[in-house]
Amino acid sequence: MKNLLSFKFENKDKETVAIVPCLDGVGLDQLVADFERAAGYTDPAGGYGGLVPSCFRFGPLSSYFLGMEEPVSGDEPGKIYVLSCECGEVGCWPLITHVRLHQDKVIWDGFSxxxxxxxxxxxxxxxxxxxxxxxxxxxDLVRCHGAD
Known part of the structure; x- marks a missing residue:
């Protein structure tokens, strides 16, 4: 069974909006927090939050989420931030995944x-x-966010 992707918007303040990917209606921030807790990753760390396009140059969101912009880590194409720190800064506490495009499907794997x-x-x-x-x-994200 394939997952369904959607996005939710969270207002950080009056002018700053964070974008949170949702898988099957559940925020990725919640999914990874549950995973980390179950895995015993309890060392002091930050919390996850959505991506804040006004704080980081992701490139056009339409190509960024397809993994077509510069990789955020290493040289392998397709590596993207899917979450930032709860403060909104991707350099502070990000979650990275690898986007793999296929003819009829897209896979997120290799989280780090x-x-x-x-x-x-x-x-x-x-x-x-x-x-x-x-x-x-x-x-839908690009249309609702008002920018690409």
Whole structure:
């Protein structure tokens, strides 16, 4: 069964909006927090929050979420931030995934927390989306967010 991608918006303040990816209606921030708790990752750390386009140059969101912008980590294409720190800064406490595009599906796998390289996220995901639904969710995001 494929996952469904959607996005929710959270107001950080009057002018700042964070974008939180949702999988099957549940915020990715909640899903990864539950995973980390169950895995015993209780060392002092930040909390996750949505991506804040006004604080980081992601490039056009329509290509960013397809993994078509510069990778955020390493040289392998397709690596993107999917969450930032609860403060809104991706350099503070991000969650990274690898976007893999296929003809009829999109896969998110290879999750990592760069500030805790010993953490193993191999059993978090992979998340698989029907490509048309995934691209429609991104189009809806761009239309609702008002910028690409």
């Amino acid at each position: 927390q760069p500030h805790r390289p010993r953490r193993n996220y191999a059993s978090f995901g992979p998340f698989e989306f029907e490509r048309k639904q995934y691209e429609q969710a991104i189009e």
